[in-house]
Amino acid sequence: MGRALAVIIWILTLLSVILFVSKKWWFPQGISAHAPALDRQFMITLVVVGIAFAAAQIGLGWTVWKYRDASNRPAATYTHGSSRLEVVWTVITAVVFVGLAVMGQSVWASLRFNAAPAGSYQIEVVAQQFEWNFHYPGKDKLFGRTEPELIDEATQNSIGLDVSDPNARDDQVGKLLAVPVGRPVELILRSKDVIHSFWVPPLRFKQDLVPGMAIHVHFTANKVGKYELACAELCGQLHFNMKSVMLVLPEDEFRALTEMAPGKPFIDRITELRDKYKLPEEQ
Numbered sequence: 501m502g503r504a505l506a507v508i509i510w511i512l513t514l515l516s517v518i519l520f521v522s523k524k525w526w527f528p529q530g531i532s533a534h535a536p537a538l539d540r541q542f543m544i545t546l547v548v549v550g551i552a553f554a555a556a557q558i559g560l561g562w563t564v565w566k567y568r569d570a571s572n573r574p575a576a577t578y579t580h581g582s583s584r585l586e587v588v589w590t591v592i593t594a595v596v597f598v599g600l601a602v603m604g605q606s607v608w609a610s611l612r613f614n615a616a617p618a619g620s621y622q623i624e625v626v627a628q629q630f631e632w633n634f635h636y637p638g639k640d641k642l643f644g645r646t647e648p649e650l651i652d653e654a655t656q657n658s659i660g661l662d663v664s665d666p667n668a669r670d671d672q673v674g675k676l677l678a679v680p681v682g683r684p685v686e687l688i689l690r691s692k693d694v695i696h697s698f699w700v701p702p703l704r705f706k707q708d709l710v711p712g713m714a715i716h717v718h719f720t721a722n723k724v725g726k727y728e729l730a731c732a733e734l735c736g737q738l739h740f741n742m743k744s745v746m747l748v749l750p751e752d753e754f755r756a757l758t759e760m761a762p763g764k765p766f767i768d769r770i771t772e773l774r775d776k777y778k779l780p781e782e783q
């Protein structure tokens with residue numbers, strides 16, 4: 501029985517390793533400037549924890565095998581263990597984990613703690629149960645004032661845009677995200693109700709939106725196309741419905757779109773663009 505259990509542990513370990521090494525279920529192709537660095541960091545972490553996982557499971561199987569029940573075996577005795585060994589493996593684990601975290605934080609932090617590069621295109625993202633709203637500053641590149649009291653779903657003013665503000669006159673608001681290719685984009689992430697999470701897997705970017713906060717993040721998408729955008733935070737009953745797409749557009753197409761008149765012309769154009777591009781899995 502002990503031998504069988506040991507063999508099962510080893511087989512499960514082998515299958516788990518094969519699952520990752522074969523890359524049968526893997527990330528979609530990265531489409532952002534920071535994606536290669538992030539993927540590299542992910543691989544380093546995966547290899548390090550993979551080795552630790554395999555070694556621990558092989559050791560577990562070995563222990564099960566060696567100390568299996570047998571009629572001629574003397575009864576087990578209590579041992580306190582080895583304090584020195586415990587200190588050694590705790591220190592090694594701590595160093596590895598802190599080391600990986602320090603290595604990994606540089607890419608992560610550079611997109612969040614550093615100011616967005618000059619010339620970044622700003623878009624405000626306002627999440628709500630269960631929709632995304634994207635607020636574009638329009639031709640003047642200036643956001644109009646928004647005020648929570650002005651939020652009115654009946655008139656489709658879901659972000660509370662103050663239309664009396666001159667800066668608001670050309671502001672476009674829609675349910676789809678469009679960004680220019682090869683140019684840094686700064687998102688200002690807000691939420692109207694609960695915590696949501698902005699997630700575009702090929703972009704290698706995920707960030708929570710927290711009520712009461714305006715979280716600034718930035719990235720550069722470098723492949724034209726249409727990509728799924730999902731809420732990655734279980735935010736309520738219709739959470740599964742909270743999806744949209746991110747369009748990465750050629751510069752001229754993007755400029756033309758952001759200079760469209762707000763309201764129907766803008767919505768019609770961005771819907772056209774949504775239908776023009778295909779998701780990677782549809783191609």
Ligand SMILES: [Cu+2]
Pocket residue numbers: 627628629630695696697731732733734735739742
């Ligand atoms: Cu959500």
